[in-house]
Amino acid sequence: MSKTAVITARVDEATLQSLDALAESQERSRAWLVAKAIQRYVKEETEFHSFIKEGEDAIDRGDYLTHEEMIADIKSWKLGRKRVA
Template sequence: MSKTTVITARLEPELLAKLDALASEIDRSRAWVVAKAVQRYVEEELEYRAFIQAGIDSADRGELVSQEDMEAWFEARHRQAAAAE
């Protein structure tokens, strides 16, 4: 069995009731649901932060799109969509 650590968290009564209802619905423990929620949050947050850092790194390398190029791209897409109607 893998080693785990116990943590505590304070939840509003309404959220705790929802947590318990979900755990009951999926036939899992409250701890299991909380661990999965924390795992999902951490993975998504790390992915989001890596995405932001990639954008910052790209900008630092000068890999930017000018306002004029962006407006031209948008206008071309807008014209293309209007022509398809």
């Protein structure tokens, strides 16, 4: 059996009413919906922070284009040319 933990959070009345309506329409409990929302949030934030870290690592390696290089690339694409590295 997997371990779980109880988390307490305060939400405004409108959010609580919306949550309860959603739970009822999906035939799920409030707790189930909150757990799924937290799982989704944690997954998306983890992926986003990994994406940012990947970009920061690329910058540290010098693997990036300057603004001027990017503008030159875009202009060359419009002319049907490829950038010469």
